[in-house]
Amino acid sequence: MPQKAVRRRKESAAHVPPPRGARPAGTPAPKRYVRAASRGALSLRSPVSSRVFKNPEVLVRIAREIGALPADEDASEVLGRWGPFLRKGSLSMTIKELGHMGLPERALQTLCWAQKHRPLFPDDRILASTVEVLARNGQLKMGAPMERYLSSASRTVMEAMARGFIKAGNVDLTRKILLFVRDNKRALDASIHAKLILEAGKNPDRLRLAEVLLDELGDREDLDLRPQDCTAIMKICIRLGRFEAWRASSSGSSTLAAVWEMEERELLLDLPAYRVVIRLCVALGDLARAARYFSRLKEAGFAPTYDIYRDMIRAYAAGGRLAKCRQICRELETAGWKLDRGAQNLLLQIEDGLLSDD
Structure with a gap:
C-alpha cells in the first residue's frame, strides 16, 4: 500500500470523534471522581488492621464467634485468629456486645487474653467495658476491700463500675463508690x-437516700446533665414532692438550678421529658410555662398522652380558664380519648360558678 494512503488512513482515524459521553484523552477528570477514586485506592492500600480494629460489624462478629464457641473452649480460640488485626481499644466494643449477649464470663476471658498482649493492654477502655459488664451481671469480684480497689482505679473505670451496679439495681455498692469519691476529693460525671x-x-424504702443524693447533686458546681438525666431527676422530685428544688435562683444555691437552663439552651426533649416537665409546671402552679411546653410538644410532632391533657385541664381549671379547659377537652376527644369522672366533675364545678370564668 502506498505510503500516502497509509498516512491518510492514520490521519482520518486520529480524527474520529469520541463516543457520546466519553471524556477526551488528557482532559482533567471532575474533582468528585478524583476524590472518590483516591479514597478507594487509599482504602485498598491501607493495612487490614486499619479497616478492622474500628469496624463495628467486625468487632460484633468477633463477639458472636466467641459466643458460638463450645462451653469447654476459651475465647482465645477466636481472638488468636483476629489478634494480628486488632489494636488498642478494639476489643471494648466486642466486650460490650458479649455483655449484651449475656456472656459476662466470655467478656472476662476476652480481657484476660488482651492483658497478655502488650500492644492491646493496658487500656482503660477494655478494662472499663469489662468491669461494667461484670458489675451489671453481679459477677464483679475484686478480691480486696472495695476502697483498696477504687484507690487505684481511674475515673473511667469507676464510672463504668457505677453504671454497671446501677443497671443491676445495686444501690448500696454504687453509693459506696460515690462516698469514696467524695471522701477522696475525686469526681465522677x-x-x-x-x-x-x-x-x-x-424503691419506697430508698426515698430518703434519693433526697440525700438530690441535695448532694445540687451542691455540685458542674451540672452538665443530659436531657434524659434531667427528666429522670424531675420524676423523682415529683414523687418526693420536692417542687421547691426547681425554683432555681440565679445564685444557683437551690437544688438543680441548671434544669431550667434546658429551656434557654433549647435542648430537644422527648415525649416522656415533656410529660414530666408539664406535670412539674402544673404542680408548681406555673401555668404559663406549662402551656408553653404543651405547645412545644405539639410543634415537635408529638401527640399528647391522656395524662398530659388531664394535667393541662387541671392547670387551666385552677386558673378558672373555662374556655381553655373546653379547648383542651375538644382536642382530647378529637384524639380519641374520653374524660374521666374526675375531670368531668372539675368542668362541672367551673360551669356551676364554683371557679371563676375567663
Missing part, C-alpha cells in the same frame, strides 16, 4: 448521680 437518684427513687 454528674450523670452517675442522676442515674442513682432515679434507681433509688424506684
Whole structure:
C-alpha cells in the first residue's frame, strides 16, 4: 500500500470523534471522581488492621464467634485468629456486645487474653467495658476491700463500675463508690448521680437516700446533665414532692438550678421529658410555662398522652380558664380519648360558678 494512503488512513482515524459521553484523552477528570477514586485506592492500600480494629460489624462478629464457641473452649480460640488485626481499644466494643449477649464470663476471658498482649493492654477502655459488664451481671469480684480497689482505679473505670451496679439495681455498692469519691476529693460525671437518684427513687424504702443524693447533686458546681438525666431527676422530685428544688435562683444555691437552663439552651426533649416537665409546671402552679411546653410538644410532632391533657385541664381549671379547659377537652376527644369522672366533675364545678370564668 502506498505510503500516502497509509498516512491518510492514520490521519482520518486520529480524527474520529469520541463516543457520546466519553471524556477526551488528557482532559482533567471532575474533582468528585478524583476524590472518590483516591479514597478507594487509599482504602485498598491501607493495612487490614486499619479497616478492622474500628469496624463495628467486625468487632460484633468477633463477639458472636466467641459466643458460638463450645462451653469447654476459651475465647482465645477466636481472638488468636483476629489478634494480628486488632489494636488498642478494639476489643471494648466486642466486650460490650458479649455483655449484651449475656456472656459476662466470655467478656472476662476476652480481657484476660488482651492483658497478655502488650500492644492491646493496658487500656482503660477494655478494662472499663469489662468491669461494667461484670458489675451489671453481679459477677464483679475484686478480691480486696472495695476502697483498696477504687484507690487505684481511674475515673473511667469507676464510672463504668457505677453504671454497671446501677443497671443491676445495686444501690448500696454504687453509693459506696460515690462516698469514696467524695471522701477522696475525686469526681465522677454528674450523670452517675442522676442515674442513682432515679434507681433509688424506684424503691419506697430508698426515698430518703434519693433526697440525700438530690441535695448532694445540687451542691455540685458542674451540672452538665443530659436531657434524659434531667427528666429522670424531675420524676423523682415529683414523687418526693420536692417542687421547691426547681425554683432555681440565679445564685444557683437551690437544688438543680441548671434544669431550667434546658429551656434557654433549647435542648430537644422527648415525649416522656415533656410529660414530666408539664406535670412539674402544673404542680408548681406555673401555668404559663406549662402551656408553653404543651405547645412545644405539639410543634415537635408529638401527640399528647391522656395524662398530659388531664394535667393541662387541671392547670387551666385552677386558673378558672373555662374556655381553655373546653379547648383542651375538644382536642382530647378529637384524639380519641374520653374524660374521666374526675375531670368531668372539675368542668362541672367551673360551669356551676364554683371557679371563676375567663
